[in-house]
Amino acid sequence: MGEIRLENVDKSYGDKEIIKSLSLTIEDGSFTVLVGPSGCGKSTILRIIAGLEKKTGGNVFIGNKNVEGVEPGKRNLAMVFQNYALYPTMTVRQNIEFGLKNIKIPKQERDRLIDEVTGIVGLTAHLEKKPQFLSGGERQRVALARAMVKKPAVFLMDEPLSNLDAKLRQQLRLELIELHNRLGATFLYVTHDQVEAMSMGTKIVLMDNGRIMQEDTAHDIYNYPKNVFSSKFIGSPPMNVLELGELSEYLPTPLPAGVKFVGFRPEKAKIAENRRGSGGDGLSLEATVTGREMLGSEILYSVELTNKRKLAVKVMDDTEISQLEYGTQIGLFISSRHIIFFNDAEERVTAPYRAESKVI
Amino acid sequence: MKILGKSASILGKILISALLILIFVVPFYWMILTAVKTLGEVVQFPPKFWTDAIQWHNFKDAFDAIDFLHYTKNSLVITAGTLLGQALFILPASYAFARYDFKGKKLLFSIVLLTMMIPGQLIFLPVFVMYVKLGLLNSYISLIIPFAANGLAIFMLRQTFMQVPDSILEAARLDNAGEFKIIYSIMLPMAVPTISTLALFTFITSWNSYFFPLAWTTTDAVRTLPVGIQQLQSSLGLNPQVVMAGVVLMVVPILVIFVIARKQIIKAFTYMGIK
Numbered sequence: 329m330g331e332i333r334l335e336n337v338d339k340s341y342g343d344k345e346i347i348k349s350l351s352l353t354i355e356d357g358s359f360t361v362l363v364g365p366s367g368c369g370k371s372t373i374l375r376i377i378a379g380l381e382k383k384t385g386g387n388v389f390i391g392n393k394n395v396e397g398v399e400p401g402k403r404n405l406a407m408v409f410q411n412y413a414l415y416p417t418m419t420v421r422q423n424i425e426f427g428l429k430n431i432k433i434p435k436q437e438r439d440r441l442i443d444e445v446t447g448i449v450g451l452t453a454h455l456e457k458k459p460q461f462l463s464g465g466e467r468q469r470v471a472l473a474r475a476m477v478k479k480p481a482v483f484l485m486d487e488p489l490s491n492l493d494a495k496l497r498q499q500l501r502l503e504l505i506e507l508h509n510r511l512g513a514t515f516l517y518v519t520h521d522q523v524e525a526m527s528m529g530t531k532i533v534l535m536d537n538g539r540i541m542q543e544d545t546a547h548d549i550y551n552y553p554k555n556v557f558s559s560k561f562i563g564s565p566p567m568n569v570l571e572l573g574e575l576s577e578y579l580p581t582p583l584p585a586g587v588k589f590v591g592f593r594p595e596k597a598k599i600a601e602n603r604r605g606s607g608g609d610g611l612s613l614e615a616t617v618t619g620r621e622m623l624g625s626e627i628l629y630s631v632e633l634t635n636k637r638k639l640a641v642k643v644m645d646d647t648e649i650s651q652l653e654y655g656t657q658i659g660l661f662i663s664s665r666h667i668i669f670f671n672d673a674e675e676r677v678t679a680p681y682r683a684e685s686k687v688i
Numbered sequence: 689m690k691i692l693g694k695s696a697s698i699l700g701k702i703l704i705s706a707l708l709i710l711i712f713v714v715p716f717y718w719m720i721l722t723a724v725k726t727l728g729e730v731v732q733f734p735p736k737f738w739t740d741a742i743q744w745h746n747f748k749d750a751f752d753a754i755d756f757l758h759y760t761k762n763s764l765v766i767t768a769g770t771l772l773g774q775a776l777f778i779l780p781a782s783y784a785f786a787r788y789d790f791k792g793k794k795l796l797f798s799i800v801l802l803t804m805m806i807p808g809q810l811i812f813l814p815v816f817v818m819y820v821k822l823g824l825l826n827s828y829i830s831l832i833i834p835f836a837a838n839g840l841a842i843f844m845l846r847q848t849f850m851q852v853p854d855s856i857l858e859a860a861r862l863d864n865a866g867e868f869k870i871i872y873s874i875m876l877p878m879a880v881p882t883i884s885t886l887a888l889f890t891f892i893t894s895w896n897s898y899f900f901p902l903a904w905t906t907t908d909a910v911r912t913l914p915v916g917i918q919q920l921q922s923s924l925g926l927n928p929q930v931v932m933a934g935v936v937l938m939v940v941p942i943l944v945i946f947v948i949a950r951k952q953i954i955k956a957f958t959y960m961g962i963k
Contacts, residue, residue, distance in 0.1 A: 380858050401864030413855035417877035426873070427863035474863075 329391050330404075330481035330514035331356040332377060337386035339372055339538075346372050347538045349386070354531075356391075356481075359508045359515040361529030363522055365561070369538040370518045374484050377516065378407050391481060401430070405482035406475035410490055412467045414459040414474075420446075421455040424474045445473040448507070465496045476511070485517045489524065501527055522562050526550065534558055556674035559591050565628065565640040567591045569670070574635070580609050580664050584677040589670040594628070594642040596666035599652070600659040610663040615639065617656045627651060631658065719939075723747070723932040730929050746933035753923050753930065756937070758908070759916035766831045766901070766912060767894040773836025774890055779883075782842045783871065786849035797846075804839035812903050819904060826909045831901055835894065841886045848882040849875060884952060892942060913938050 332354040339347040347369045354360045362370040375381035377388055379400035388395050395403050406427075414423050421442060428438045446452045449469040459467055468488055475483055485504075489497045505528055508515050519525055525532050526546045534542045534549065534557075541561075542554040553559035559567035569591040576583070579590070590611070618638070619630035622645070629641045629652060641660065652658065669677045722730055724742040750756070784790070785797050815834065816825075824830040852875060860870045876883075898914040905911050917934040920927070946953065 378858075378862065380861070399864075400858070400861045405862070407859065407862050409855045409859060411853060411855055413853065413859040415856060415860070415874055417874070417880075426860070426865070430864040430869065474859075478863075 333389040361525040363525035364535035406480040407484040410487040586671040588672040594640040750934035769832040782845035
């Protein structure tokens with residue numbers, strides 16, 4: 329029903345190629361998140377699926393049906409916009425009702441459906457208000473209700489939470505996850521915020537420059553990035569990626585063939601104060617503390633290696649251990665199972681000795 | 689210091705309000721006052737700012753001196769016709785300029801804007817000659833057509849339509865709304881403040897129109913109320929109080945509209961775009 333398949337989709341504006349022969353299958357019932365930096369083409373993909381934007385080439389299938397030339401309203405999908413796109417002159421009820429009226433659903437049935445969805449999103453008390461009298465969170469709920477009432481197989485969401493404050497965003501994130509579980513429809517969600525992507529998506533599609541960089545679950549995209557872009561885009565702060573160069577002598581051998589870059593997550597580095605990290609199977613580095621950010625449960629240090637390269641190191645805050653002061657000399661140790669290698673095409677290469685690692 | 693500053697600002701507000709009252713209310717008061725004075729009181733010097741006995745018969749005199757109903761009817765027909773014409777021409781034109789791409793759009797829009805720069809008084813004679821040749825002289829249509837479209841109104845309404853975020857239209861398309869439905873249920877309601885402002889301007893201009901109804905006519909057949917009231921002067925000799933009574937009668941419809949639609953008008957005039 330709600331499977332979306334893109335086959336070699338191209339999109340260009342004049343000479344500018346936005347999407348380059350992109351193929352992607354979005355499984356029925358999944359919560360797929362398209363994530364990437366602004367201008368990577370993620371919103372364009374969404375709009376092409378919705379039929380609001382014409383593609384230059386390729387095919388789009390929704391529920392196994394080629395939707396070429398099918399009107400946006402006839403694609404069995406609903407969309408939630410970043411700016412909510414509510415009809416300002418209509419009340420909440422009229423906003424939700426508009427789509428139903430247009431497909432000539434009888435009044436009684438309309439009222440029943442409206443009661444049902446407004447109950448779910450908690451808008452029953454606001455039905456007769458106009459959007460301008462609602463808060464941002466309430467407006468987004470109206471937009472959700474307007475989408476839900478049509479009972480579409482596919483929900484498209486274009487950064488629906490980015491206009492809300494942090495606390496509300498987190499609350500609505502949870503509500504969206506619950507809603508997805510409840511409705512069982514396909515959710516395709518576009519965002520530039522990797523935290524949002526990680527927390528909501530059953531599947532994450534990471535894009536850059538009109539291309540898919542990685543398609544994976546949140547767990548795998550974080551732990552097994554396919555390339556340097558993926559390792560740096562997902563995770564906050566991003567993965568530390570260093571050139572192999574002089575590090576090679578500190579690394580356990582044998583290295584996979586063609587290694588050019590070495591990466592590790594900031595929280596995987598263990599700090600050993602005033603001494604070089606204990607040997608063992610891994611990478612040991614010497615560094616100086618140059619910055620400290622207290623994040624609550626964690627402390628984020630920025631440290632500088634002897635070759636002036638900056639790294640981020642994240643440790644759990646522990647009252648037993650005093651915080652490191654600026655200028656403290658420390659040792660860093662990264663176990664070899666947490667080290668990730670990339671070749672000179674910035675793609676990941678797997679270490680031969682890492683039998684437990686997932687092969688991509 | 690703070691209190692001093694506050695009272696100074698209150699004083700400033702009072703002064704400005706007083707000035708505004710002087711500019712707007714005093715002439716209006718003077719008009720009504722003159723309309724109910726006797727001729728003797730009108731020409732009295734120094735002028736009196738009140739009257740001892742209200743001369744209601746001034747209104748009847750004005751009403752009897754000219755064919756008041758005839759002129760009123762003409763004004764009504766021409767004002768209504770102009771409003772209707774504007775709805776028929778300006779709404780579609782501004783929507784098309786705002787939302788569609790077509791060949792020659794830029795050129796056409798430039799021509800529309802250019803019309804704003806040509807003063808009507810400059811072309812009234814050629815238009816008059818044209819009406820003579822077309823046999824349109826002394827017809828309602830000749831006083832409606834030139835005002836049935838208006839460059840400024842097309843421009844303003846186009847701006848309003850352009851301000852509507854694309855996503856609202858896209859949401860409507862996803863809601864299965866056709867083009868006509870989108871215009872009718874979403875765009876027009878969103879443009880109501882602008883449309884009512886423009887309609888009000890048109891009403892006032894058309895109702896008070898004096899020059900063109902006089903210049904483009906040779907008989908009283910389609911002349912409007914302001915032209916009729918002008919004739920009070922000549923038909924009654926020196927009777928300013930009767931002329932003023934006529935003017936008061938003419939202003940009544942506009943006043944009624946203001947009283948009825950005050951809230952809507954204030955909203956329209958202070959409207960700062962669509963949120």
